[in-house]
Amino acid sequence: MSLLGIDVGTTGVKAAAFDLSGRPLxxxxxxxxxxxxxxxxxxxxxTAVVRQIKAAIGEVAAAVRAxxxxxxxxxxxxxxxxxxxxxxxxxxNCILSSDARGGEYARQLGERLGREAAYRINPNILSAAYTxxxxxxxxxxxxxxxxxxxxxxxxxxxTAAALGCEPFVxxxxxxxxxxxxxxxxDWSGVLLDACGLEREKxxxxxxxxxxxxxxxxxxxxxxxxxxxxxxxVGGHDQCCNALGAGIAAAGRAxxxxxxxxxxxxxxxxxxxxxxxxxxxxxxxxxxxPGLYVSFLFNQAGSLVRWFRDTFAAERKNxxxxxxxxxxxxxxxxxxxxxxxxxxxxxxxxxxxxxxxVILGLRASTSRGEILKAVMEGATxxxxxxxxxxxxxxxxxxxxxxTGGGARSDAWLQIKADVYGVPLVRSEYTECxxxxxxxxxxxxxxxxxxxVEGAAKFARRGREFMPGAARHAIYRERIAFYxxxxxxxxxxxxxxxxxV
Numbered sequence: 322m323s324l325l326g327i328d329v330g331t332t333g334v335k336a337a338a339f340d341l342s343g344r345p346l347x348x349x350x351x352x353x354x355x356x357x358x359x360x361x362x363x364x365x366x367x368t369a370v371v372r373q374i375k376a377a378i379g380e381v382a383a384a385v386r387a388x389x390x391x392x393x394x395x396x397x398x399x400x401x402x403x404x405x406x407x408x409x410x411x412x413x414n415c416i417l418s419s420d421a422r423g424g425e426y427a428r429q430l431g432e433r434l435g436r437e438a439a440y441r442i443n444p445n446i447l448s449a450a451y452t453x454x455x456x457x458x459x460x461x462x463x464x465x466x467x468x469x470x471x472x473x474x475x476x477x478x479x480t481a482a483a484l485g486c487e488p489f490v491x492x493x494x495x496x497x498x499x500x501x502x503x504x505x506x507d508w509s510g511v512l513l514d515a516c517g518l519e520r521e522k523x524x525x526x527x528x529x530x531x532x533x534x535x536x537x538x539x540x541x542x543x544x545x546x547x548x549x550x551x552x553x554v555g556g557h558d559q560c561c562n563a564l565g566a567g568i569a570a571a572g573r574a575x576x577x578x579x580x581x582x583x584x585x586x587x588x589x590x591x592x593x594x595x596x597x598x599x600x601x602x603x604x605x606x607x608x609x610p611g612l613y614v615s616f617l618f619n620q621a622g623s624l625v626r627w628f629r630d631t632f633a634a635e636r637k638n639x640x641x642x643x644x645x646x647x648x649x650x651x652x653x654x655x656x657x658x659x660x661x662x663x664x665x666x667x668x669x670x671x672x673x674x675x676x677x678v679i680l681g682l683r684a685s686t687s688r689g690e691i692l693k694a695v696m697e698g699a700t701x702x703x704x705x706x707x708x709x710x711x712x713x714x715x716x717x718x719x720x721x722x723t724g725g726g727a728r729s730d731a732w733l734q735i736k737a738d739v740y741g742v743p744l745v746r747s748e749y750t751e752c753x754x755x756x757x758x759x760x761x762x763x764x765x766x767x768x769x770x771x772v773e774g775a776a777k778f779a780r781r782g783r784e785f786m787p788g789a790a791r792h793a794i795y796r797e798r799i800a801f802y803x804x805x806x807x808x809x810x811x812x813x814x815x816x817x818x819x820v
Contacts, residue, residue: 322340322341322388322389322391322767323338323339323340323341323346323385323388323389323390323391324338324339324340324341324390324391324392324393324758324759324761324762324765324767325337325338325378325381325382325390325392325393325394325550325757325758325761326338326339326393326394326396326561326565326753326754326755326756326757326758326761327374327377327378327393327394327395327396327397327480327555327754327757328395328396328397328558328561328751328753328754328757329370329374329395329396329397329398329476329477329480329558330397330398330558330579330580331355331365331398331417331419331580331581331623332352332353332355332580332623332626333350333351333352333353333373334350334351334353334370334373334374334377335348335349335350335377335751335753335754336348336349336350336374336377336378336380336381336754337349337381337751337754337755337758338381338382338384338385338388338390338758339755339758339778340388341762341767341768342777342778343749343755343758343777343778343779343780345749346384346385346388347380347381347384347385348381348751348754349376349377349378349380349381349384350377351373351374351376351377352373353365353366353369353370353373354366355417356414361420361421361422361665362416362420362421362422363416363417363419363420363664364414364415364416364417364420365401365414365415365417366414367403367411367413367414367415367479368411370415370476371411371479371480371483374480374483375483375543375544378393378544378546379543379544379545382544382545382546383545386545389547390546390547390550391547391549391550391551391765391767392550392551392552392553392761392762392764392765392767393536393550393551393552393553393757393761394552394553394554394555394757394758394760394761394764395476395477395480395481395554395555395757396477396555396556396557396558396560396561396562396753396754396756396757397475397476397477397480397494397555397557397558398417398418398476398557398558399418399475399493399494399497399557399558399559400417400418400450400451400452400455400475400497400498401415401416401417401418401452401475401476402415402416402452402455402456402473402474402475402498403415403473403474403475403476403479404459404466404467404469404470404472404473405470405471405472405473405474405479405482405488406469406470406471407471409482409488412466412469412470413466415476416455416458416459418450418451419450419620419664419665420449420455421449421665421673422449422454422455422458423449423453423454423455423457423458424448424449424454424673425454426449426453426454426457426458426516427447427448427449427451427453427454427499428447430447430453430499430512430515430516431447433515434511434512434515436598437594437595437598439499439512439515440594440597440598441594442502442503442504442509442511442512443496443499443500443501443502443503443509443512444496444503444591444594444597444598444603444604444605445496445497445499445603445605446598446601446602446603446668446669446671447499448665448671448673449665449673450665450667450671451497451498451499452473452475452497452498452499452500453498453499453500453512453516453518454499456473456516456518456522457516457517457518460517460518470522471522472488472522472523472524473522473523474488474490474524475490475494475495475497475498476494477489477490477491477494477554477555477556478490478494478524481533481552483540484536484537484540484541484552485534485536485537485538485539485540486533486534486535486536486537486552487533487534488524489524489525489526489527489531489533489554490523490524490525490526490527491526491527491528491529491554491555491556491557491608492506492526492527492528492529492556492605492606493529493556493557493560493605493606493607493608493614494556494557495508495526496557496603496605496606497557497605498523499512499516500512500513500516500518500523501526503591503604503605503606504591506526506528506606507526508520508523508526527554528554528606528610529554529555529556529560529606529608529609529610529760529771530553530554530608530610530760530763530764530771531553531554531764532551532552532553532554532764532765533552533553533554534551534552535548535549535550535551535552536550536552551761551764551765553760553761553764553765554760555608555756555757555760555761556606556607556608556760557605557608558577558753559575559577559583559585559614559616559618559753560585560605560606560607560608560614560756561608561752561753561754561756561757561760562575562577562583562585562723562724562752562753562756563575563577563585563587563607563614563752563756564607564608564609564752564755564756564759564760564771564775565723565747565749565751565752565753565754565755565756565757565758565759565775565778565779566721566723566747566752566756566779567721567747567775567776567778567779567780567781568585568587568721568775569609569612569771569772569775569776570587570589570612570772571587571588571589571612572587572716573586573587573716573719573721574586574587574710574715574716574717574719574720574721575720575721575722575723575752576720576721576722576723576727576736576744577723577724577752577753578621578622578722578723578724578725578726578727578732579621579622579724579725579726580620580621580622580623580626581618581619581620581621581622581623581667582618582619582620582621582622582699582703582724582726583616583617583618584616584617584618584703584706584707584710584720585614585615585616586614586615586710586715586716586717587607587612587613587614588604588612588613588614588615588715589611589612589613590613591604591613592604592613592615592713596713597615597713600669600709600710600712600713601668601669601670601671601706601709602615602616602617602668602669602706602709602710602713603615603616603668608756608760608771609771609772609775610771616667616668617667617668617669617703617706617707617710618667618668619661619666619667619668619699619702619703620661620662620663620664620666620667620699621661621699621726622724622725622726623663623664624659624661624663624677624695624698624699625643625692625695625696625699625726627663628691628692628695629642629643629646632688632691632692633646633688643729646688646689646692647692647729647730647731648689649687649688649689649692650689650690650692650693650731651687651689651690651693653791653794654697654738654791654794654795654798655690655693655694655697656681657679657680657681657682657686657690657691657693657694657697658678658679658680658681658694658698658798658801658802658805659677659678659679659680659694659695659697659698659699660675660677660678660680660698660802660805660806660809660813661677661695661698661699661701661702662675662676662677662678662813663676663677666702668706669705669706669709670705672810674813674814674817674818675810675813675814675817676813676816676817678805678809678813679691679694680805681694693731693735696729696731696732696735697735697739697795697798698802700735700736700739700740701739701798701799701802703740704739704740704799704802705803707740717740717742718742718743719742719743719744719745720736720740720742720743720744720745721744721745721746721747721781722736722744722745722746722747722750722785723747723750723751723752723753724750724751724752724753725750725751727746727747727750728746728750730783730785733746733785734785734788736785737785737786737787737788738787738788738791738792738795739792739795739799740787741787741792742787743784743785743786743787744784744785745781745782745783745784745785746781746782746783746784746785747779747780747781747782748780748781748782749779749780752779755778755779756775758778759771759774759775759778762774
């Protein structure tokens with residue numbers, strides 16, 4: 322018997338099977354491209370994503386026929402919603418959170434209800450990043466598609482629908498829409514009315530760990546799954562990542578380093594709304610019952626991938642490309658500054674009208690220096706949010722590092738030096754997959770509970786300690802970084818509007 326975790330991300334989908342001790346048995350990855358029909362637009366071809374999801378599942382299922390999959394659950398990116406008709410057919414692309422469309426609708430919601438009143442229902446910082454602004458934009462700018470859409474499904478429910486199950490949305494994903502009442506655990510009539518959106522176009526909200534059915538026989542046959550595989554509600558990828566890192570209790574935090582980096586602290590109750598709003602921090606359901614999380618997030622792995630494709634395009638397909646490029650980086654902090662705003666930024670600042678910057682280039686600057694500066698700049702972005710967590714009394718004395726970026730020794734050392742706290746690499750870094758598998762196992766009765774499953778499956782790996790001298794240098798660098806962003810923001814906004 323094995324458990325299948327699926328992780329639908331911004332740039333690709335992963336699938337992995339685990340035995341009942343948490344040992345990985347098989348893994349598959351399929352990539353897809355972000356579409357940019359216009360500047361500042363970012364979409365995925367929804368049909369192509371479903372095709373790749375099925376390919377990844379099929380590859381893993383074929384590899385574990387001797388340990389057949391008994392249950393699966395889905396970890397997925399938030400915000401992006403797929404329009405489907407009443408028969409579940411995909412009608413168009415999904416708009417990603419990095420797409421700049423819809424900011425005016427977030428502002429209008431704040432003006433109509435008040436930012437704090439809206440936050441007390443759905444504790445998120447109003448911005449274009451969420452689902453609601455995209456739905457409003459479609460309603461007003463692509464009325465025919467909006468009219469034809471019976472439902473808009475986030476990728477947890479879309480994946481389940483592709484397996485023949487009734488679509489749904491997890492509590493943690495529903496929170497990412499700006500339309501979910503975190504207290505009532507259902508869609509908010511107040512928020513829907515304020516935005517002019519219909520509840521009927523949204524799926525039912527369900528808690529993580531709910532068994533929604535079994536993979537349909539035709540879908541199972543297509544993918545090589547055995548009959549009777551249970552499909553279980555998972556959650557937002559960062560919540561699944563936290564569980565897979567072993568964070569199933571309040572007072573700990575995970576640093577997930579993927580296409581986006583996300584620092585996720587965990588709480589056992591909803592913190593004071595006024596203080597959290599002032600700090601620019603959100604709150605949503607963890608996938609573990611009774612727990613909540615917040616996110617600090619921004620571009621990270623996508624910036625390193627941009628560096629690879631721009632400065633080492635001829636080597637991009639080498640299996641150890643990042644390791645070999647990392648060997649070119651200097652050991653000490655660089656004097657370069659990278660503003661990691663290549664796309665609209667995430668929490669806590671949510672800056673939409675900026676562009677990326679590399680400051681301090683000389684004729685002697687090496688490729689390795691630029692790469693290290695990209696990693697430093699991506700980390701500097703989180704320094705202010707990290708300080709806000711500390712001021713709120715949230716424990717940040719250690720971070721568990723996960724995701725593809727956590728495989729880089731150099732990057733984890735940079736983060737330890739910048740933050741001044743230890744980073745502990747999770748032994749299995751694809752923790753979104755592991756967390757989804759834990760949810761599936763607990764729901765199917767193969768594990769006693771999510772908490773006990775996390776204790777059994779999650780294992781600590783190498784620890785990276787901060788260097789006092791480097792931390793002191795980085796404290797000065799961060800102060801300059803903040804000044805730089807403040808002084809350049811207006812110029813970048815003007816430049817960003819140039820045709």
